[in-house]
Amino acid sequence: MIWQWIRFGLVAALLLSGLFTLVVALVGLFRFQFALNRIHAAAMADTLSLLLFIAAVAVAVGFHAVAWKLALVVALQWCTSPLSSHVLSRFEYMVDDNLSAHVDIADAHFREGGEAK
Numbered sequence: 157m158i159w160q161w162i163r164f165g166l167v168a169a170l171l172l173s174g175l176f177t178l179v180v181a182l183v184g185l186f187r188f189q190f191a192l193n194r195i196h197a198a199a200m201a202d203t204l205s206l207l208l209f210i211a212a213v214a215v216a217v218g219f220h221a222v223a224w225k226l227a228l229v230v231a232l233q234w235c236t237s238p239l240s241s242h243v244l245s246r247f248e249y250m251v252d253d254n255l256s257a258h259v260d261i262a263d264a265h266f267r268e269g270g271e272a273k
Contacts, residue, residue: 174208199241
């Protein structure tokens with residue numbers, strides 16, 4: 157009986173942590189003015205909150221085949237989210253002409269075609 161309450165408390169703590177992470181990311185998305193900051197806030201928070209939510213589900217249902225499938229979802233998210241964020245950041249870098257006003261840009265500029273200028 158006491159183990160069920162411990163499990164419930166752990167699931168509730170994981171879900172609340174995931175919800176808190178998403179709320180902080182949402183505030184960051186609306187508060188940041190620069191697009192690269194918004195991309196960073198969204199990319200970092202969604203992977204962490206997804207991990208916390210899926211860990212809560214895995215603890216709630218027990219470590220069965222469902223938990224292993226959910227672990228695969230987390231692994232795929234961790235592989236694809238940084239790639240999509242990188243593509244969006246690269247697009248912002250290529251399109252924004254006033255980027256140097258926001259960040260320090262090194263001498264090697266990778267603009268069109270991926271070649272250093």
